[in-house]
Amino acid sequence: MTEDDLIAKLQAIVSHAAPGALLVGIGDDAAVWQPSRSHRSVITTDALIEDVHFTRAAMSAADVGHRALASNLSDIAAMGAKPVLATIAFGVGPGADEAWILDCYRGIAALAERAKCAIAGGDIVRAPAIMISITIVGEVRASNLKTRAAMLPGDTIAVTGPLGASRAGLAVAVEHPELASEAGAAEALRAFRTPEPRLAEGRWLAASRNVRAMMDTSDGLSTDLARLARASNAGATIETVPVAECARALAPRAGADAQAWALDGGEDYELLVSVASRAFSHLAGRFHARFGRPLLRVGVATAETGLRHAGGAPIASAGWDHLR
Amino acid sequence: MTEDDLIAKLQAIVSHAAPGALLVGIGDDAAVWQPSRSHRSVITTDALIEDVHFTRAAMSAADVGHRALASNLSDIAAMGAKPVLATIAFGVGPGADEAWILDCYRGIAALAERAKCAIAGGDIVRAPAIMISITIVGEVRASNLKTRAAMLPGDTIAVTGPLGASRAGLAVAVEHPELASEAGAAEALRAFRTPEPRLAEGRWLAASRNVRAMMDTSDGLSTDLARLARASNAGATIETVPVAECARALAPRAGADAQAWALDGGEDYELLVSVASRAFSHLAGRFHARFGRPLLRVGVATAETGLRHAGGAPIASAGWDHLR
Numbered sequence: 001m002t003e004d005d006l007i008a009k010l011q012a013i014v015s016h017a018a019p020g021a022l023l024v025g026i027g028d029d030a031a032v033w034q035p036s037r038s039h040r041s042v043i044t045t046d047a048l049i050e051d052v053h054f055t056r057a058a059m060s061a062a063d064v065g066h067r068a069l070a071s072n073l074s075d076i077a078a079m080g081a082k083p084v085l086a087t088i089a090f091g092v093g094p095g096a097d098e099a100w101i102l103d104c105y106r107g108i109a110a111l112a113e114r115a116k117c118a119i120a121g122g123d124i125v126r127a128p129a130i131m132i133s134i135t136i137v138g139e140v141r142a143s144n145l146k147t148r149a150a151m152l153p154g155d156t157i158a159v160t161g162p163l164g165a166s167r168a169g170l171a172v173a174v175e176h177p178e179l180a181s182e183a184g185a186a187e188a189l190r191a192f193r194t195p196e197p198r199l200a201e202g203r204w205l206a207a208s209r210n211v212r213a214m215m216d217t218s219d220g221l222s223t224d225l226a227r228l229a230r231a232s233n234a235g236a237t238i239e240t241v242p243v244a245e246c247a248r249a250l251a252p253r254a255g256a257d258a259q260a261w262a263l264d265g266g267e268d269y270e271l272l273v274s275v276a277s278r279a280f281s282h283l284a285g286r287f288h289a290r291f292g293r294p295l296l297r298v299g300v301a302t303a304e305t306g307l308r309h310a311g312g313a314p315i316a317s318a319g320w321d322h323l324r
Numbered sequence: 325m326t327e328d329d330l331i332a333k334l335q336a337i338v339s340h341a342a343p344g345a346l347l348v349g350i351g352d353d354a355a356v357w358q359p360s361r362s363h364r365s366v367i368t369t370d371a372l373i374e375d376v377h378f379t380r381a382a383m384s385a386a387d388v389g390h391r392a393l394a395s396n397l398s399d400i401a402a403m404g405a406k407p408v409l410a411t412i413a414f415g416v417g418p419g420a421d422e423a424w425i426l427d428c429y430r431g432i433a434a435l436a437e438r439a440k441c442a443i444a445g446g447d448i449v450r451a452p453a454i455m456i457s458i459t460i461v462g463e464v465r466a467s468n469l470k471t472r473a474a475m476l477p478g479d480t481i482a483v484t485g486p487l488g489a490s491r492a493g494l495a496v497a498v499e500h501p502e503l504a505s506e507a508g509a510a511e512a513l514r515a516f517r518t519p520e521p522r523l524a525e526g527r528w529l530a531a532s533r534n535v536r537a538m539m540d541t542s543d544g545l546s547t548d549l550a551r552l553a554r555a556s557n558a559g560a561t562i563e564t565v566p567v568a569e570c571a572r573a574l575a576p577r578a579g580a581d582a583q584a585w586a587l588d589g590g591e592d593y594e595l596l597v598s599v600a601s602r603a604f605s606h607l608a609g610r611f612h613a614r615f616g617r618p619l620l621r622v623g624v625a626t627a628e629t630g631l632r633h634a635g636g637a638p639i640a641s642a643g644w645d646h647l648r
Contacts, residue, residue: 041365043444045459047413049451089371089413089457120367127373128453133413135369135459 040145041084042138044075050093050130058173061100063193065107068132071218073115073197074269078216080146080206081138082199083117088134091127104132115199144206146214151232151274153303155212158280158295160201160271160287163221164247164258165191167265171254179253184246191244195269201291202271210279220266221298223317226307228272235302238263239310242296264318274301364469365408366462368399374417374454382497385424387517389431392456395542397439397521398593402540404470404530405462406523407441412458415451428456439523468530470538475556475598477627479536482604482619484525484595484611487545488571488582489515491589495578503577508570515568519593525615526595534603544590545622547641550631552596559626563634566620568592588642598625 048054048068059067069086076083088108092101112119117136151157169192172185179185198216205211213232217224221241229236243262251258273295275283280297287295299310307315372378372392383391393410400407412432416425436443441460475481493516496509503509522540529535537556541548545565553560567586575582597619599607604621611619623634631639 041461043409043411043459043461045411045413045445045457046447047415047449047451047455047457049415049449049455051452052450085367087367087369087459089369089459091371091373091455121369123369123371123457125371125373126376127371127455128375129451131371131373131415131451131455131457133369133371133447133455133457135367135411135413137365137367137461 038142040081040140040142042076042079042081042140043135044072044138045133045135046072046075047131047133050095055174056095056100056130059193060107061103062107062110064130064132065104066111066194068134069108069111069117070195070197070269071267072134072136073111073117073199074195074216074218076136076138077197077199077202078146078214078271079138079140080144080202080214081140082203083115083136083138085118085120086112086134086136087120088122088132090122090124091129091131091133092124093127093130096130108134115197140206144203146206146211148213148215148228148231151213151228151234151301152276153234153301154277155274155301156277156280157225157236157272157274157298157301158284159217159221159242159273159298160198160295161268161293162242162244162262162296163217163268163270164251164262164265165244166195166267166269167261168244168247168250169193170265171250171256176254179250182250182253184249188246188250191246191268195267197269198271201287204287204290205271205273208279208283210276210283211273212276213274215272217268217270217272218266220264220318221272222263222307222315223266224272225298226317228274229301229305229307232274232301233305235305235307236299237302237308237310238299238315240298242298263315272298362466364405364464364466366400366403366405366464367459368396368462369457369459370396370399371455371457374419379498380419380424380454383517384431385427386431386434388454388456389428390435390518392458393432393435393441394519394521394593395591396458396460397435397441397523398519398540398542400460400462401521401523401526402470402538402595403462403464404468404526404538405464406527407439407460407462409442409444410436410458410460411444412446412456414446414448415453415455415457416448417451417454420454432458439521464530468527470530470535472537472539472552472555475537475552475558475625476600477558477625478601479598479625480601480604481549481560481596481598481622481625482608483541483545483566483597483622484522484619485592485617486566486568486586486620487541487592487594488575488586488589489568490519490591490593491585492568492571492574493517494589495574495580500578503574506574506577508573511570512574515570515592519591521593522595525611528611528614529595529597532603532607534600534607535597536600537598539596541592541594541596542590544588544642545596546587546631546639547590548596549622550641552598553625553629553631556598556625557629559629559631560623561626561632561634562623562639564620564622566622587639596622
């Protein structure tokens with residue numbers, strides 16, 4: 001049973017429940033409905049489970065809270081939306097005493113405040129492990145909404161930052177603690193523990209008509225670009241995998257391949273966009289001027305479906321799948 | 325650590341995160357914001373955890389799905405709103421094989437369809453136990469919105485149905501399976517496994533200006549009425565506890581007190597309202613004509629805070645507290 005298989009089956013089961021109300025439903029980063037004529041509301045849900053998505057040994061309570069909210073905010077960013085409010089269902093596992101829970105909510109609240117996202121409520125329940133399930137509602141101007149479904153063959157594919165840093169951080173935090181004092185370790189740990197959702201970048205990119213499709217890279221470029229391509233009935237050729245410097249420095253020390261980390265590692269929370277190719281260099285220049293770092297070209301969209309390296313070799317989706 | 329204590333602390337932590345966007349935040353059945361001038365959107369979250377809220381032995385997968393959605397829909401009903409869409413975070417525990425998960429979603433989808441609630445998406449994750457966290461967004465005409473905070477001393481307090489049936493069903497399903505063939509057992513099991521959220525009743529009551537405050541009785545009358553009173557800076561005297569017939573029939577066989585089941589049992593998902601006293605009998609008559617059953621008087625709101633029996637004896641909140 002894979003996650004995508006299961007989601008497809010669940011989608012068939014629930015698709016009869018009043019789909020008319022939805023403009024975008026299951027299968028994108030967030031669902032969309034229409035609260036007013038000019039704006040669209042978006043909603044997204046993400047759950048973190050202790051010992052599946054994090055361990056208390058590798059992350060502080062505040063970092064866990066930050067990450068739980070950041071992964072949701074990243075989905076809001078990927079729609080071109082701004083966050084409005086969040087709800088939190090919190091499962092109190094045996095490892096969560098009151099101090100841990102409060103610190104976790106402090107981590108959530110600090111990021112929520114910066115993101116101007118209200119915490120609207122939630123539910124607290126006993127659970128066999130710590131569980132944090134967050135739902136965020138966001139809002140986007142109707143004309144700016146970006147889904148996964150509008151990439152066209154020939155589009156330039158790009159990401160808002162280099163990849164693999166979060167995977168390098170996982171290596172330092174969990175697999176190779178002896179690397180903690182190496183060059184790049186602090187940056188890698190920061191990317192792993194307190195990733196920064198690309199909210200400003202998402203809204204900026206969404207305002208361009210030349211940006212055709214957008215999603216975030218939470219499950220790894222190889223998995224997420226394949227999903228983007230599939231949603232657009234297209235394919236993609238990856239020409240360059242932008243590898244984060246800390247991943248490049250740390251991978252050999254961990255006996256790993258930095259390019260594989262960048263391609264399959266996931267949890268980088270950069271945005272992945274498809275851009276009308278004739279507009280790309282102008283857009284990338286303005287992006288650099290606005291955010292102080294490059295919009296990184298990854299490859300090109302193709303009419304032929306599937307994911308390939310520039311040489312033609314097929315790329316398997318080796319990123320994160322919860323049910324694999 | 326009690327649930328209410330912890331929520332109060334968490335509220336203090338998160339209250340600085342853009343509270344201006346919210347019309348009603350933490351502490352009511354659902355949060356409220358404003359999608360358009362005339363309507364309000366509401367959002368609510370509830371999580372069910374295996375072996376905390378249900379066991380696979382006592383309930384079918386479809387019933388677990390039904391209940392998970394029903395408890396959320398009940399919160400939407402308690403705001404006077406109609407549901408618009410739901411998101412589902414699903415934790416796949418070791419006991420959830422593909423067939424179980426699909427049946428569970430069928431239970432969700434069947435109720436969602438009847439309630440005209442779209443399923444907008446969600447997240448599927450591995451977990452140490454089955455976990456179903458549902459968030460629902462609803463919509464209500466601004467003038468109909470009912471919170472917990474507007475009960476006035478002298479108001480008549482009433483519920484939309486007799487209480488204790490769900491607690492009786494728990495007794496039959498889990499504690500005393502030998503009662504399964506007794507009179508009332510089938511009705512009690514139905515109340516426990518597939519409770520019916522009072523959506524139509526909630527919208528109808530919300531349309532009356534004489535209904536001042538409304539909430540659902542998910543945690544038991546003694547706990548929930550105390551919360552309603554506290555939110556309104558008031559108190560309440562309980563004159564009559566309306567006990568479900570099946571609870572009355574089964575409690576003696578289970579060595580239990582039917583009135584205690586009705587007062588403290590919880591999970592009945594009836595609506596609890598405070599009504600301007602001079603308007604109550606007219607409203608109750610119209611309610612009966614519309615829904616074919618009585619709006620049941622429970623007691624009266626008082627200026628003095630706290631919960632009392634008619635004789636003056638204080639009532640402890642003995643309903644469900646997840647962290648007690």
